Amino acid sequence: MAESKPQEENCENSIKKMEKWNRDLEKLLEEMEKITVRAAWMTYNIVTIHTNPDLANSMRRLQDAFLRCKEQLGKRWQETLKESKGEEE
Known part of the structure; x- marks a missing residue:
């Protein structure tokens, strides 16, 4: 009987x-x-x-608009720099 007790505990632990x-x-x-x-x-x-052509076209238009805007800002920045140099002289 003494042997069955540890075996039962072992079995319970395993379960x-x-x-x-x-x-x-x-x-x-x-x-x-x-x-x-x-x-x-x-x-x-x-x-x-990737398969939606409308999305690709929209992204292209957005990129073109961004590049035009960037170009205009660059031109205006150059004009502003020239004006400020002219005022300093």
């Missing part, structure tokens, strides 16, 4: 460890599912952006 591992594994699987869903949405968004 508790297995239950804990199962819970941990379930948590990890849930996290992996969440990450997989996020990755799928990111991929979908990237594909949508």
Whole structure:
């Protein structure tokens, strides 16, 4: 009888460890599912952006407008510098 008690405790400990591992594994699987869903949405968004010609055209127009604005600011800045030099003399 003395031998059955440690074996029962060993068995109970093993069962508790297995239950804990199962819970941990379930948590990890849930996290992996969440990450997989996020990755799928990111991929979908990237594909949508790259295949939408309207978006590409809008980005091109925005870039052109930015470059024209930058050019005008550069010209005005040069004019302002020339005017300020003329006033100093």
